[in-house]
Amino acid sequence: MRRLQHWGAVAIFVGPFLGMLLLFQYVPVLRMLWDSLWDFALLNPDKRSFVGLQNYIDMFDDPDRRQAFLVTFGFAVGVVCTVIPVSFLVAVYLNGQLPARAIVRTVVFLPVVTSAVVIATMWVFLFDPTNGLVNSAFALVGLPRMAFLTSKMQALPSIIFMMLWQQTGFATVLFLSGLQGIPGDLEDAARVDGCSAWQRLRHVVIPLLSRTTVFVVVIMTVFSLQAFAPALIMTGGGPEGTTNFIAFDIYELAFSLQQPGLASAESTVFMLLVLGISLAQMRLLRTRWNY
Amino acid sequence: MELLKKLGTLKKAGPWLAAAAVLVVILAVFLGPYAWIVASSFKPQAEIFRDLRPISWATFIPLHPTLENFIHLFVNRGVGRALINSAIVSSCQVGFTLILCSMAAYGLTRIRFRGANIVFAIVLMTFLLPIESLMVPLFIHVSNLGLQDTLVGVFIPWIASPFGLFMLRQAFEDLPRELDEAARIDGAGHFRIFWSIVLPNVRTTLATLALVTFLFSWNAFLWPLVVLQSPRNIVVQLAIAQSVSIGQLPNWGETFAGATIATVPLIVLFVFLQRYFVRGIAMTGMKG
Numbered sequence: 001m002r003r004l005q006h007w008g009a010v011a012i013f014v015g016p017f018l019g020m021l022l023l024f025q026y027v028p029v030l031r032m033l034w035d036s037l038w039d040f041a042l043l044n045p046d047k048r049s050f051v052g053l054q055n056y057i058d059m060f061d062d063p064d065r066r067q068a069f070l071v072t073f074g075f076a077v078g079v080v081c082t083v084i085p086v087s088f089l090v091a092v093y094l095n096g097q098l099p100a101r102a103i104v105r106t107v108v109f110l111p112v113v114t115s116a117v118v119i120a121t122m123w124v125f126l127f128d129p130t131n132g133l134v135n136s137a138f139a140l141v142g143l144p145r146m147a148f149l150t151s152k153m154q155a156l157p158s159i160i161f162m163m164l165w166q167q168t169g170f171a172t173v174l175f176l177s178g179l180q181g182i183p184g185d186l187e188d189a190a191r192v193d194g195c196s197a198w199q200r201l202r203h204v205v206i207p208l209l210s211r212t213t214v215f216v217v218v219i220m221t222v223f224s225l226q227a228f229a230p231a232l233i234m235t236g237g238g239p240e241g242t243t244n245f246i247a248f249d250i251y252e253l254a255f256s257l258q259q260p261g262l263a264s265a266e267s268t269v270f271m272l273l274v275l276g277i278s279l280a281q282m283r284l285l286r287t288r289w290n291y
Numbered sequence: 292m293e294l295l296k297k298l299g300t301l302k303k304a305g306p307w308l309a310a311a312a313v314l315v316v317i318l319a320v321f322l323g324p325y326a327w328i329v330a331s332s333f334k335p336q337a338e339i340f341r342d343l344r345p346i347s348w349a350t351f352i353p354l355h356p357t358l359e360n361f362i363h364l365f366v367n368r369g370v371g372r373a374l375i376n377s378a379i380v381s382s383c384q385v386g387f388t389l390i391l392c393s394m395a396a397y398g399l400t401r402i403r404f405r406g407a408n409i410v411f412a413i414v415l416m417t418f419l420l421p422i423e424s425l426m427v428p429l430f431i432h433v434s435n436l437g438l439q440d441t442l443v444g445v446f447i448p449w450i451a452s453p454f455g456l457f458m459l460r461q462a463f464e465d466l467p468r469e470l471d472e473a474a475r476i477d478g479a480g481h482f483r484i485f486w487s488i489v490l491p492n493v494r495t496t497l498a499t500l501a502l503v504t505f506l507f508s509w510n511a512f513l514w515p516l517v518v519l520q521s522p523r524n525i526v527v528q529l530a531i532a533q534s535v536s537i538g539q540l541p542n543w544g545e546t547f548a549g550a551t552i553a554t555v556p557l558i559v560l561f562v563f564l565q566r567y568f569v570r571g572i573a574m575t576g577m578k579g
Contacts, residue, residue: 006402006404007404009398009402009481010398010402010404012394013394013395013397013398013402013481013485014394014395014398014399014410016391016394016395016451017391017392017394017395017451017456018395018410018413018451019451020391020447020450020451021413021414021417021451021453022413024429024432024447024448024449024451025417025420025425025448025451026413026417027432028425028428028429028432029420029425029428031428031431031432032424032425032427032428035427035428035431042430042431045431090317093310093313098310098314100314103318104314104317104318106562106565107317107318107321107322108317108321109561109565109568109569110321110322110325110558110561111321112572113506113557113558113561113568113572114510114554114557114558115509115510115512115528115553115554116510116512117510117512117528117531117532117553118528118531118550118553118554121531121532121534121535121546121550122324122325122328122550123324124535125328125543125546125547126324126327131339131340131343131543132343133323133324133327133343133346133350136343136344136345136346136350137323137346139344139345139346140345140346165320165321165324170572173569173572222421225421226421226422226423228423228512228513229512229513229532232516232532233532233535246423247423247513250423250424250426250427251426251513251517254426254427254430255517260427260431263427264427264428267423267424267425267426267427267428268424270421270423270424271420271421271424271425274419274420274421274424275419275420278419279419
């Protein structure tokens, strides 16, 4: 009777969560693996033919899919390379004693609580070639008018800049908590030994922040790989596929082009990529650096 | 620490000016877009364009404010409906997430049972799944369950939130077990301990989780886009996205008004509850 009561309590407390998790996470993953082996349309999912690994072969053969992967990775690299230095500097700034720190912290964090849709919408208008605020600001300082999102060369860099604006606050918070975890006596010791401010930053602060940095790099990479709203709202994946992010490509394949089999194959590869990066992060963070 | 303070204090005039310049640039870059959008939402289209060239105070302040864009949004575009739907979806998602996660966290930390580690591993694995990779199978699955194009279908897949479980599990672990052992000796059952001892002691964490869940739910885009079709079920993010859909000539003022309505409540909430937001959002990054 006590055993029954024990397992009853377990079922009542853990059961609902576990059930929902299995139903809405594990079943879809299995479904994705299964569907990726079939050729069918969402409009008529019962009429399907088994194609084995053909969807995967088609995916890697198709220059459009390859471009989507390339574009997404280029985007991630661009975002990481800009967000890391900028947010590090903002964090150092916030960690100091300047006035207006509270305002800067709030202002930089605003985009983090703003939805991806609103941000993408804002920047469509900010980047507008004729009436955009960015071009007006450029005119103010004598820069030429730019095409931004409608140009093959400028579309992806423009979205990278938007992402930098959007994610700086988040990365700054992470760096700031890393900075605040550095014991003050380490720096004092370096100062007593005669290190300059730059040397202390270079040889004490930055090495001690390696774990935080790895963490921020991985989070920013994963966030960038998941970009969807900018493609749908700002560019439609264009011009000429230069902003066709993987998530948008999957969406278009499944829901516009009615090829959920192929989309499932792409989703599977995408999922493995994101999982791989996250697991690599866990391994990296588990190793102890000797500082 | 000393160095960073020094970098911050920067007593000499030259560096001080540099720091002031940085401050101005940061404020302009981060606040400028918001100011422009909000100000323009109170202007007719012609005025938005006219005030852009050249940039002046008028670009960021509506000199002759009008509520026309907002009225049009509510009367002709059904944004009121979208706001109500978003509020329903977000509050249901917050409520169910808190219930499911806190019960599971109690089960995992306070009832010792065989297989708890396996359950935890099962949860751990889903932590890293990107929703972008699940949209196609999840759509087929939710359609098979008959939840396609319903508000329930929008929030139900996410209420078993691994993030919520982790957050609460941590808070429950930090709570001294002497508390509930004393209650058990007094004859309290699991429900009594859960409800009147554990939950009241983790209120801060519950509030943080509620806030973060609300934010994510309110701002969610991809899944509502996939699962909802009919206009009467539209949520606010979809309504904004529709007003800028590519290939259409957007109405600038109306779009800005929509963006303002969807964003300002969150920003007000954020400014007042900043501490919880920052803590909670920093934790969403602690995946893994």
